[in-house]
Amino acid sequence: MTKTAKKTSSPYAGRIAARGHFRTLRLDTPFQPRIDALMKQNDWYSWAGYRAPASLWDEELEYFAIRSQAALFDISPMVKYLIQGSDAEAFLNRVTLRDVSKLRPGRVHYTAWCDDEGHVLDDGTLFRLTDDAFRLCCQERHLPWLLDSAIGYDVSVVEETEEIAGLALQGPTSFAVLRDAGFEGVEHLKIFDLAGFDHQGGTVTISRTGFTGDLGYELFVPANLALSLWDRLMEAGQMRGIRAIGYTALNRARLEAGLIVANADFTTAEHALRANRARMPDEIGLGFMVDLKKGHFNGSRAIEAARKTRKLGHILVGLEIEGNIPAEHAIVYHNKKKEVGLVSAAGWSPLAKRNIAIASLSRPYGDTVNDDLWVEIYALRELKYEKMMKRAKVVERPFVKLPRRMANPPADF
Amino acid sequence: MKTWDAIVIGGGHNGLVNACYLQRAGLDVLVVEKNDWVGGAAVSRSLTPGFLYSNCSYVCSLFRPEIMRDLELPRFGLQVIAYEGGAVFTRDGDYLANYRDHDAHRREFARFSKRDAEAYDRYARDVTRQCRFIQPLLMRTAPDPTSLKPRDVGELMYLAKKFHDLGPSQMAETLRFWTMSISEFLDEYFETDVIKANFSISGIIGTALGPMSPGTAYVLLHHYMGEVDGSVGAWGYARGGMGAITKALSESFQASGGTIRIGAEVDKVLVKDGRTTGIVLANGEEIRGKLVISNADVKRTFLKLVEEKELPDVFLRRVKNFKIRGSSGKVNIALDSLPEFPALPKDAPSIRGDLHFTDSVERMERAYDDWKAGRWSADPFLDMMIPTTLDPTMTPPGKHFMSCFVQYCPPKVEGRDWTDADRDAFAETVISQIADYSPGFRDRIIHMEVRTPRELEAEVGLTEGNIFQGELTFDQLLFNRPVPGYAQYRSPIGGLYICGSSTHPGGGVMGAPGRNAAAEILRDLSKPTRHMSPAHDVI
Numbered sequence A: 001m002t003k004t005a006k007k008t009s010s011p012y013a014g015r016i017a018a019r020g021h022f023r024t025l026r027l028d029t030p031f032q033p034r035i036d037a038l039m040k041q042n043d044w045y046s047w048a049g050y051r052a053p054a055s056l057w058d059e060e061l062e063y064f065a066i067r068s069q070a071a072l073f074d075i076s077p078m079v080k081y082l083i084q085g086s087d088a089e090a091f092l093n094r095v096t097l098r099d100v101s102k103l104r105p106g107r108v109h110y111t112a113w114c115d116d117e118g119h120v121l122d123d124g125t126l127f128r129l130t131d132d133a134f135r136l137c138c139q140e141r142h143l144p145w146l147l148d149s150a151i152g153y154d155v156s157v158v159e160e161t162e163e164i165a166g167l168a169l170q171g172p173t174s175f176a177v178l179r180d181a182g183f184e185g186v187e188h189l190k191i192f193d194l195a196g197f198d199h200q201g202g203t204v205t206i207s208r209t210g211f212t213g214d215l216g217y218e219l220f221v222p223a224n225l226a227l228s229l230w231d232r233l234m235e236a237g238q239m240r241g242i243r244a245i246g247y248t249a250l251n252r253a254r255l256e257a258g259l260i261v262a263n264a265d266f267t268t269a270e271h272a273l274r275a276n277r278a279r280m281p282d283e284i285g286l287g288f289m290v291d292l293k294k295g296h297f298n299g300s301r302a303i304e305a306a307r308k309t310r311k312l313g314h315i316l317v318g319l320e321i322e323g324n325i326p327a328e329h330a331i332v333y334h335n336k337k338k339e340v341g342l343v344s345a346a347g348w349s350p351l352a353k354r355n356i357a358i359a360s361l362s363r364p365y366g367d368t369v370n371d372d373l374w375v376e377i378y379a380l381r382e383l384k385y386e387k388m389m390k391r392a393k394v395v396e397r398p399f400v401k402l403p404r405r406m407a408n409p410p411a412d413f
Numbered sequence B: 001m002k003t004w005d006a007i008v009i010g011g012g013h014n015g016l017v018n019a020c021y022l023q024r025a026g027l028d029v030l031v032v033e034k035n036d037w038v039g040g041a042a043v044s045r046s047l048t049p050g051f052l053y054s055n056c057s058y059v060c061s062l063f064r065p066e067i068m069r070d071l072e073l074p075r076f077g078l079q080v081i082a083y084e085g086g087a088v089f090t091r092d093g094d095y096l097a098n099y100r101d102h103d104a105h106r107r108e109f110a111r112f113s114k115r116d117a118e119a120y121d122r123y124a125r126d127v128t129r130q131c132r133f134i135q136p137l138l139m140r141t142a143p144d145p146t147s148l149k150p151r152d153v154g155e156l157m158y159l160a161k162k163f164h165d166l167g168p169s170q171m172a173e174t175l176r177f178w179t180m181s182i183s184e185f186l187d188e189y190f191e192t193d194v195i196k197a198n199f200s201i202s203g204i205i206g207t208a209l210g211p212m213s214p215g216t217a218y219v220l221l222h223h224y225m226g227e228v229d230g231s232v233g234a235w236g237y238a239r240g241g242m243g244a245i246t247k248a249l250s251e252s253f254q255a256s257g258g259t260i261r262i263g264a265e266v267d268k269v270l271v272k273d274g275r276t277t278g279i280v281l282a283n284g285e286e287i288r289g290k291l292v293i294s295n296a297d298v299k300r301t302f303l304k305l306v307e308e309k310e311l312p313d314v315f316l317r318r319v320k321n322f323k324i325r326g327s328s329g330k331v332n333i334a335l336d337s338l339p340e341f342p343a344l345p346k347d348a349p350s351i352r353g354d355l356h357f358t359d360s361v362e363r364m365e366r367a368y369d370d371w372k373a374g375r376w377s378a379d380p381f382l383d384m385m386i387p388t389t390l391d392p393t394m395t396p397p398g399k400h401f402m403s404c405f406v407q408y409c410p411p412k413v414e415g416r417d418w419t420d421a422d423r424d425a426f427a428e429t430v431i432s433q434i435a436d437y438s439p440g441f442r443d444r445i446i447h448m449e450v451r452t453p454r455e456l457e458a459e460v461g462l463t464e465g466n467i468f469q470g471e472l473t474f475d476q477l478l479f480n481r482p483v484p485g486y487a488q489y490r491s492p493i494g495g496l497y498i499c500g501s502s503t504h505p506g507g508g509v510m511g512a513p514g515r516n517a518a519a520e521i522l523r524d525l526s527k528p529t530r531h532m533s534p535a536h537d538v539i
Helices: A013-023 A032-038 A057-069 A088-095 A141-148 A175-180 A223-240 A247-256 A300-308 B014-024 B066-072 B102-111 B116-135 B148-165 B166-179 B182-187 B193-204 B216-224 B241-255 B298-305 B311-323 B361-372 B420-437 B454-461 B511-523
Strands: A045-046 A051-055 A070-074 A079-084 A107-114 A122-129 A135-137 A156-159 A164-170 A192-197 A202-205 A217-224 A242-244 A312-319 A331-334 A338-349 A354-362 A374-382 A385-395 B005-011 B030-032 B042-048 B051-054 B080-082 B088-089 B095-097 B235-236 B259-260 B266-272 B274-280 B285-296 B328-335 B381-385 B400-407 B445-451 B497-498
Touching: A013 B102, A013 B511, A032 A223, A051 A057, A057 A242, A057 A247, A070 A223, A070 A247, A079 A088, A079 A141, A088 A141, A122 A202, A122 A385, A135 B445, A141 A156, A141 B116, A141 B311, A156 A331, A164 A175, A164 A192, A175 A217, A192 A223, A202 B445, A217 A223, A217 A331, A223 A242, A223 B285, A247 A338, A247 A354, A312 A338, A312 A374, A312 B166, A312 B400, A331 B454, A338 B420, A354 A385, A385 B088, A385 B311, A385 B445, B005 B014, B005 B102, B014 B030, B014 B066, B014 B241, B014 B285, B030 B241, B042 B445, B051 B328, B051 B400, B051 B445, B066 B259, B066 B511, B088 B193, B095 B102, B095 B193, B102 B116, B102 B400, B116 B148, B116 B216, B148 B166, B148 B216, B182 B216, B182 B361, B193 B216, B193 B361, B235 B241, B266 B285, B266 B298, B274 B328, B285 B298, B298 B311, B298 B400, B328 B420, B381 B420, B400 B420, B445 B454
Parallel strands: A070 A242, B005 B030, B005 B285, B030 B259, B285 B497
Antiparallel strands: A045 A051, A070 A164, A079 A135, A079 A156, A107 A122, A122 A135, A164 A217, A192 A202, A202 A217, A312 A354, A312 A385, A331 A338, A331 A374, A338 A354, A374 A385, B042 B051, B080 B235, B088 B095, B266 B274, B274 B285, B328 B400, B328 B445, B381 B400
């Protein structure tokens, strides 16, 4: 019979010290003390196991902070992997859809990765920090997939979600806030550029990226520097209308920008309980990423075959819907009769002054057959459904293009 | 002499479910039970004053909600209390807990391996896919693949379509899953010993196989298909012990006009011209019945209760070869106070769930090696729980009932019958394992009931003490359970049916065999089945 050994100086001390996590099911992010201080609505949601704000004080005004001022949004719960090694570029070329050799150090690109059947596992942003160091940011968790794909490559993959805090600073005055906060040279960052800046003896990585389609930046720092970074930005932004915001506001902005959210607008392959719910990049509007010329990557054969045999059953499109009633989760019809798809995100766009939506349709609808599309909206009005059949038109995404997002140098609002 | 419309042999949960449905269809039904109480392996008995034990089965999840609804079991007092999840203690003084919250679950795994923590989503997806395929089959009679009857062909087509809908890679995965070992299956997802041990538990419980034996991956599925009041995959305690289920069933049965006779052991099923005419009790009393439905396992029914000469050779041979090997024992303990496990933080919810000490697949396999040699495991696998942490009705205030399911425990000890001394030595092995992790445990023991396969067979009537009335390996499932050609609850004897866990879909306190058998009987009688809710859709 084996005896249990209980020693205080156990080699498993770290593991044993971490046992108490069951007492707090939703973690705080490194910015939590600041967010708690500003939280007036107590409107929280769980983002990947973190206590995240849905709205802090007024979801409408939080949205307008993105479009008219500068909005600060805590993105620390985003899953982050640090990928390093002499084969890092080759490894990421093998894992992801785009050609990583074209991504220079100091640049970021939006990419996605697939399983061997060509089904999208997730989308995310890949930051090339140096020649052989990358940070991959995404919604879901992929450590086993990344480690298994790394076999044979000189590369290390480290999950660093808790160690690295992240902030999105978005909106027309965001550049001015950063400049006033003393991040010298930030004006040189073009869209999708990144650079390291000094902060409190450490480094903050600032990239001109975001999830709003607006002028904006994302900042990553070691967790211990999080609060001082927040304070630095808030102080500098006081006169520029800086506001902390929650996800409800951000979600409206991302819809206007036509951006998709994993497991909201498409089902990631590892969460598809029904195998036929998994999607190829071409089926969720990410076909542009697929680079079949760069050499083999995970899922490339399946994607190539599906393209050849035209076995791409679905398509993700932007819709403009008549009227102003949000069509969230409405069924899309052809000729008002045939069910051809589903709206996954929808809302009134204050910027475009249009009723917009992202929808997944069964081809050929949304692909070659685009006329006579309708959405059926059920609007619950004081315990009575008002049923409406509204005409929908397939339109280009993004729904809103803001010149200030790309302008160089960035405007000083 | 009265002739009953139907006589059900054995008042276990499946016998009672069957009897309830038949009685509610207008039949005059008699249940005969050899013990002085009903319940079979779903019982709560008081063996020491003030304490109730769940003597055999001890947790509830698989019992079908459709049956609870049809038979109004909540009205007859059935309540199931879900627990949050248990833990596996590790030999280095730590433990691995299972939490219902997805993120807590991941963080718990991350204490051992970040990789394994992030592997859980894919594992859960794959197992759920398998569950979604098999679960709708639980409440359907398995089709006979050799039959050309429209119904069998229709059901086979349904199966074939479901299988085809999986797609090529998933079809391959499914075939692998049904035949591979739980150990190999887990190796495809996880790297940490204790995490693999944690998941392999569901692959071996009740089965005379080790985690490295082919076929154990499927057994895992069997334990994943349950729910507590709609919470899928949850497990819980029946308030008042597992006997609460059969108590509610017998009250429901009697409320609808059914009759139960306890202390009535059946000696023989009467057969005349290939058709049953009733039963003879051990005391010689003859009871006439148009139909006889046996809740006893397939071996007991056809090798003990029916004369061999009445049965076809091939059928007999297959029944004799049906795998129903005893592999487990049970130790029920009355405790003076709640045991302490220094590894567990005082406020950890795991104490209210299932607790285990086997922290590697290797250790579990070694425990199985002892069984193969005809010995109980020197370092056994325990599935241990303290239901009174959530259900105070079973003991006096402050006292506790602990249920220990113990594996492996052979039907015979090195080829000879169990003795009382063997039984006591077996119990000592169990107590000593618990005491290793819970100082002072022995001093808390007030009373103990020790059940080896010998006791389980003698009292409950389970051949070799096999808790599933036959192993849940793929060769004994669906249209091969219990034997090919007789998977639809009928037998070679006219009017004689079987409704226990030996039949599709198998063991666990599920009730589905009893219900499915009732549906077949009513079909044979051309009686309506409107009182049987259709099986819930799988969503």
